Amino acid sequence: MxxxxxxxxxxxxxxxxxxxxxxxxxxxxxxxxxxxxxxxxxxxxxxxxxxxxxxxxxxxxxxxxxxxxxxxxxxxxxxxxxxxxxxxxxxxxxxxxxxxxVEHCLVVSSSCSDEQLDKIAWVASHEQALGQCAKFIKQRLPCAQLVKTPSTAQAAEALALLSSRQKLRQQQQQQNDTTTISYPSSSAHPAHPVCSENNGQSADEAEDELEIIPKQLQALPGAAICSEAAVEGLEGLRITRKGVQDVAxxxxxxxxxxxxxxxxxxx
Ligand SMILES: O=C(O)C(=O)Cc1ccccc1
Structure with a gap:
């Protein structure tokens, strides 16, 4: 056999x-x-x-x-x-x-418009990709702190997870803002659907994935550098620039x- x-x-x-x-x-x-x-x-x-x-x-x-x-x-x-x-x-x-x-793309949360790119506080990718795109990052993401991740695709996954958490937090905030008076005290808030939009990962896997992004940056707008394929199947992300850098x-x-x-x- x-x-x-x-x-x-x-x-x-x-x-x-x-x-x-x-x-x-x-x-x-x-x-x-x-x-x-x-x-x-x-x-x-x-x-x-x-x-x-x-x-x-x-x-x-x-x-x-x-x-x-x-x-x-x-x-x-x-x-x-x-x-x-x-x-x-x-x-x-x-x-x-x-x-x-290798063709790198700049990926951001779907809620981040092109006009908001200069607000990006961090950009995550494999060290190699960050080095390859250094000029672009300096020009287009002047405030961004570089975050090295074990691979380019892990950077995209972490960004997707953080984007979905931010979206969830915003939705909860909106619900709280509009419904605070009508909630009875026993069920004061809607159920907390932690990681309900986590691109198919378990909560533990999601936590592991997030460890690669420093805690103090997680609530700030971020970006990832990865391939177009790495974004496929991940919700809440969009490619804002293709071919940021082409290398062999x-x-x-x-x-x-x-x-x-x-x-x-x-x-
Ligand atoms: O394979 C990956 O996605 C990597 O992170 C390694 C890498 C980084 C940049 C170019 C080629 C491979």
Whole structure:
């Protein structure tokens, strides 16, 4: 019986790394049944026991992805020579690199108009994307504090969650303003539908997602830099600028050295 082939990637779904993984796997390298497994950071994907790992490596504007480089340097002996790697007990060997165009979008809450862009207090994305769009951010979002997130798609998810919470708070405020006199004391306020519009996440998942945005910024208007695909399926967001920056990105496919894949400790 053939065992399942799995590939770790820097998630969540629709991160650039996911798009690269979809383009790469399955391929002649792997079997057609490869299942892609999202991990919440480059390090977690690297430390996973999947058969393959797809990681961002570098791009034309901002250079090498430091976290990926750090992972590669932390384990000696990974290279082209499989026998040598196995003798040294290496976990991965590089089997392919892959170039993919990366097109960043500026995403804001649907309630934020273009005229309000200069009020944006923070902009979240992967360090690489923030670096690639530094000029644009400085020009168009002069007041924005940079918030580094584990991936571009996680920035979009956190922004969607915060936007839905803000919307909810505004609705509750409006209800309170118009109905304070008519509520009996036992049910003084409408039920508090925490995370009722949370893009399909559980409350715990939503809390984890929000930890990546500093608490003091969460109530302020924010933005995310990510791909167009990362916004699909997320409510309450709109793309205000496409092609903020186009760069060529390079991604890496690692294959587990024999006997080291276990599919056991994914997040
Ligand atoms: O895959 C992602 O979404 C990332 O956050 C990594 C990244 C960031 C910028 C360009 C390419 C990949």
């Amino acid at each position: 053939s065992s399942a082939v799995t590939a770790a990637y820097l998630g969540p779904a629709n991160s650039y790394t996911h798009q690269a993984a979809l383009a790469l796997l399955p391929s002649s390298l792997t079997r057609p049944t490869t299942t892609l497994i999202p991990y919440t950071s480059i390090a977690a994907a690297y430390e996973s026991r999947e058969t393959y790992a797809v990681l961002p490596l570098e791009n034309t504007i901002f250079g090498v992805v430091q976290e990926t480089l750090g992972c590669l340097l932390s384990s000696e002996g990974e290279g082209d020579d499989e026998d040598e790697d196995e003798k040294k007990g290496a976990r991965w060997r590089i089997v392919q690199t892959f170039d993919k165009r 990105g390079e991604f890496l496919v690692l294959e587990a050295c024999k006997g080291t894949a276990a599919n056991s400790d994914r997040s």
